[in-house]
Amino acid sequence: MKTILLVAGTRPEIIKTAPVVLEAQKRSDVKVVYCLTGQHKTMAMEALSIFGVQPDDDLQIMRPNQTLNMICESVFAKLPPVIERIKPDVVMVQGDTTTAAMTALCAFNMKVPVAHIEAGLRTFNMDAPYPEECNRRLVGVVAKYNLCPTTLALDYLRREGVPENTLYLTGNTAVDALRFIQEKHNLDQLEQILPDVKTPYVLITAHRRESFGGGFQNICTAIRESALRYPGVQFIYPVHLNPNVKGPVHEILGSIVNVKLIPPIPYLEMLTLIKHCEFVLSDSGGIQEEAPSFGKHCIVMREVTERMESVTLGMSELVGTDTAKIINAVRRTIEGKNKYDTGKNPYGDGHASEKILDILQDHTSTR
Structure with missing residues (x-):
């Protein structure tokens, strides 16, 4: 059985990773261990409850008035023991938070493959958004599985010289999340x-x-x-x-x-x-x-x-x-002067989570 250690903590991260957890629950040959970072506790628990997902671990990194460097310090101090205990086949992160970047670097230092959901987003401006542009570039350097939401994101990584055998087109898990929510929750009240x-x-x-x-x-x-x-x-x-x-x-x-x-x-x-x-x-x-x-x-x-x-x-x-x-x-x-076609969603078809797990099951080796 393949074991994926998924590390997330902000509300957007949870929304975009929960569909992967739900998809893994349907499969007998893959296990996702969900580790919270402990940021934004109230919003995190609200997001988890939407999907009925329970965390398996919590780094509890939140400290009063913490700086970005304090976040980095906390991840490096608290995550390695979890990786040692779980012994995952791959560590998965999403997006461009500081915790995602430091989780990826921590896993890389411990010789554990990194999978990056929503890889390849770029503004090509390190100050906008800050620090997110730097964070996602850092993850892209160390990731073995760059799970790109769109062909444009994949092309950006190609231009940066990211190895072709790390690039995968999956669609965006945000669309999976919205599909789940509209099936399970009433959005008409x-x-x-x-x-x-x-x-x-x-x-x-x-x-x-x-x-x-x-x-x-x-x-x-x-x-x-x-x-x-x-x-x-x-x-x-x-x-x-x-x-x-x-x-x-x-x-x-x-x-x-x-x-x-x-x-x-x-x-x-x-x-x-x-x-x-x-x-x-x-x-x-x-x-x-x-x-x-x-x-x-x-x-x-x-x-x-x-x-x-x-x-x-x-x-x-x-x-x-x-x-x-x-x-x-x-x-x-x-005044109705903006005309556009709403028939095609450029961010995916709602099946990104399935593609992501298929990729990881086909290409990762069990430790």
Whole structure:
């Protein structure tokens, strides 16, 4: 039997790795040991409960006011004993967190093959997103199994000279997760989430550190001007608790009648809002995958994105934090001038988890 040690801790990591765990449970010749890092404990447990997945281990690395280097230190101190005890055939990580990068390096140092879910995403800018661009490049260097979500991601790794025999095209497990959720959970209880919701509405998510300061002022000003221009459209914004976000958002948008500012919400409620919105204004990475999965246009308020596939197809539009560009994109979308085909999801067919396990079962040797 093949043993996979899967290390994850943030809510996005759990959402994108849970489908692999569920698929492994259907198979008799592979076992996934799920190790939490202990970050974002409340959100992690919420995400696990959506899929009915229970962790097998917990590194409990979270410390007050910890820095990126403290996270690195904790992974190097706490993960090796787990690897020694489990003796996995492969260590699996997802995405581009600091814990993913340090887990991959730790496994590499211990001569254990690394599998990287969502390999090959690139902006080619080390500062945007920071530190994620560096983290995913580090994992790509040591990974024996680069599990690429799209042909573009695979091509990026080819251009970087990553060995061809480490490259695999799988699709994105986010699509698997959404398929599972829509089968198991009701995403149509909009009024129960927000009793005073008004349709049509635009959903907003914005919280990236690269935009703090002037960029965030621009974003909020664009939302304000758009809301005033279209009083019949509600703008719903779950506001991140970070003072760099909360401060300017409430200062600039708090008095606008058709802007509804709400606290952060659970993942299933966020998906419900995405499913029923007109379109999305976001600087999030994950929503750039989720919006096309629901056939929703996404205006991306970032200077660069590692998810160009939906931009190329017109499902998303990259506008940065320029106030005028955001306002114009909102205007075109509300007035129906953005035309795109929602029939094909560029991020996969919902069967990435099966492909990933097939690859690992076919190519890994049992220790």
